[in-house]
Amino acid sequence: MGDIEKNLEDADDHIERAENLLEEVAMEAVEIARENTEIISDFDSRAMEVQVKVDHDDTIHRLNENLPIPYFATVEEGNVEIRKLDLNIDELQSENDLVKVKEITSILEDTTSEGAPVPKVIEYSSALGMTVEETEEALDKLKQKGEVYEPSTDYLRTT
Incomplete structure (x- = not known):
């Protein structure tokens, strides 16, 4: 053959x-x-x-x-x-953790009326090679910068 x-x-x-x-x-x-x-x-x-x-x-x-x-x-x-989900994993691989997590949150926030489910943000981030701790740290930094907020428990939206 x-x-x-x-x-x-x-x-x-x-x-x-x-x-x-x-x-x-x-x-x-x-x-x-x-x-x-x-x-x-x-x-x-x-x-x-x-x-x-x-x-x-x-x-x-x-x-x-x-x-x-x-x-x-x-x-x-x-x-x-x-x-x-229209998530360009290859493109996001080269980005820093904050950009990755914000982009994932932005895409996922339209999947439910409450926003992006935090467990799904973590799951998608791990598909990009991030640990749970790295994702949570990035989310904390994005919240401090006002780029992400939590409209209800365990859900996120971007600003």
Whole structure:
């Protein structure tokens, strides 16, 4: 077998593993949604109207706790969507710790209504080679400089 055939076979193996991972993530997402979605309905007999509200907050929180890097869940127009986070790891590798953590926080803050979950900031920072202590130190410095704040416990937003 030549080099080209071997490279094509390797590429096919990578594609198959990626497809299997995405299928696992999708199946887990469906199960989490099934377990955590709250549906509230209200029937007005005089107006003959039914209002149904689907609360996806618990589903989004559970999905984001369990989805592997670089995937995250959001609600768009009432639908739960799983997306790949646009995080250029190669580009951020060369940056200092403050820039890395601020960029990660900036990207993650839009994944939930509360802001960037601190555990996810730490998880993504570790994917860039930072320790938990280095990430926490960077977050403390960013807070002192007023570039990051904590709108609620364990959530962050950039200024």
